[in-house]
Amino acid sequence: MGIELDTTAVARLREAVTGTIYTRGEEGLAAEVSCFNPAIRHDPDIVVAVATEGDVVEAVRFAREAGIPVRVQATGHGAEAPISGGMIISTRGIDQLSVDPETRLARIGAGVRWAPVIVAAAEHGLAPITGSSTSVGAVGYSLGGGIGPLARQFGFTADWVRGFRVVTADGTVVTADGETNTDLFWALRGGKGGLGVVTEMLLELVSLRSLYGGSVFFEGDAIEPAFRAWIDWSADLPDEATTSVVLLNVPDMDGPPPPLRGRTVLSVRFAYPGDPVEGERLFAPIRDAAPVYLDFVAEMPATAVASIHNDPEEGGPTWIRGLMLDTFDQDAGDVILELAGPGSGAPFLAVELRQIGGATARDPEDGTSVGGRDSGYTLSLLAGDPSTFAEAAPARALAIAQALGGRVSAITNVNFAGDLADKAAFEKVWPPAVFERLRSAREQWDPERVFAFGPPDSSLNQPA
Structure with a gap:
């Protein structure tokens, strides 16, 4: 009460x-x-x-x-x-935003969403390394790491953060960057919460005006061959290309685009921030894998990055479970098709796999606390029927995780972990050495535990 x-x-x-x-x-x-x-x-x-x-x-x-x-x-x-x-x-009211084209740095207030950052950067031929949805808050997303449509080429969004302004537990305002309060800077780039209130983030932008990307959709008998082609094709992609795939059971209701309503489809997403001719060549095997239902992959301005995943702008009741996977092969594909594919009776609106690796596997020279760098894929399971949230969705997600077995990574990035109240799950969102260092940082910056984060009985909340 x-x-x-x-x-x-x-x-x-x-x-x-x-x-x-x-x-x-x-x-x-x-x-x-x-x-x-x-x-x-x-x-x-x-x-x-x-x-x-x-x-x-x-x-x-x-x-x-x-x-x-x-x-x-x-x-x-x-x-x-x-x-x-x-x-x-x-913090949504702290909405200041400025871009310095000379230094390629954006100052982003705590309440700013990605969309205005993208627009402001584009005026100078620049772009942030953003997430798949541009309505998400830039700061909160980046504190957990951030895996977006350009992740394999550019890494986690946190890798591009160059500084923070932070209100600490005693009500003091400090700067944390590569030269000042470097331990706090390290912790905030991936540690997510429990360290202070970030009021401003300094983010380095990249030179990017356009890319070759978008999504194609397959339906009916084309779903399985397209999915299996994606598994083998993605494994051979260069680091400059980023891809994901999602099985969608689209409700027959207002909101989704009319061509998708009431259909089960497979969407393959692709982003290549290079020569569009080479991008088209790289993507050709997916177009050749099976009859394409809808094709939205083409050269696009960097400002259209959100159209690659086309995440909904309006939320609905959802239950989400996220995992990270070390590997994904055709045997793992069997598991997804059997337990979550068409005709499986799975309670999920969406089953998404993102291929990572490339730059996400490489920690920057100055170091971050981002968890999940050793994984090759992310797996997200999303249910939309509240009657399935208590039993059906968790049970099917558990069955999928058990069937995937040793492919499930020991570490899951905090942004994919879901509810952080479970102690065992929470303590697996960072490698043990990172977890211990985060505990020490929290002991230093919030010894009285003013900022609630994670389970109260987690060792992260205990003195180091």
Whole structure:
């Protein structure tokens, strides 16, 4: 049920901040902390919708004095479990953005989504290494690593972060970069949470105006041969090319494009930031694998990167389970087709495989805490029928993981881990040495555990 807040202290906080404060039961609270997945509803004691970095300082100091845990949310895309009690700092109002074309650096506020970053960078022939969805918050996404449509060529988004401004547990504003507070900088590039509130991120951009990419769709009898062709074809792609594949059971309802409604399809995605002639040549084996239902692969401006995955802009109730895989071969393909393919009775709207490797396997020279660099693929299972969330979806996901056996990676990147409340799963989102170093960093920067992150009984939350 939460705690009884000191009304006098809350009143002082309202006077001290320029943003808006909501306490439990007040109108506007639910809307401020709404999630992309509407099945998740937060119920905190207090929400501070900050407008400035100074607001964050005041909010953290209030929470520390009140003895309540602090969590942070911007766009709500990363919410995997309801938050009950404590404080949520909503950073969507910190929306400053600037691009320096000389240094190729973007300064990105904590609440900025990828879409405006892409537009601002494109004015100078530049592009961020972004995720598949441009409506996701840039900062929260990058704190976990970030695997996007150009990952094999350019690596994790975190690899391109050059600095942060952070409000620490004692309400102090610090800079963390390659020269100042380097331990905190390392931890924030992949450590995700529990270290402070990032108010600004400095991101290096790449020179990129166009690429050859998009997606093709197969249906009916073409699904299996196209999927099997993708398995062998992707294994031989150069690092400059990035691809993923997704089995979609598209509902017959408003929202999805009419040609896809009510259909089961396989979509192969592709991105090649090089010569379009070479990109077309590299992609030809997929077009030749089976009759193509829809073809949207072509040369495109870098600003159209979101069309490669075409993720929904509006959220719906979802259950998601993510894994990382060391390898994926035809035997693994048998597992997916049998347990999640057409006619399998699987409860999933989408079963997605992303090939990684290439630059994602190489940690930058200055080092990051990103987990999952040794994996070759990601596997995401998404269900959309709430009646399947408690039993059917988890059971089928477990069956798939068990059938894949030794291919399942020992480490799963934190952005793919889903609900972080499970201690055993949480402690496998970083390699052991990285986990220990993160624990030491948290002990240094948040010794009183002001910032709630992960299971309370995890060793990450215990003194080093």
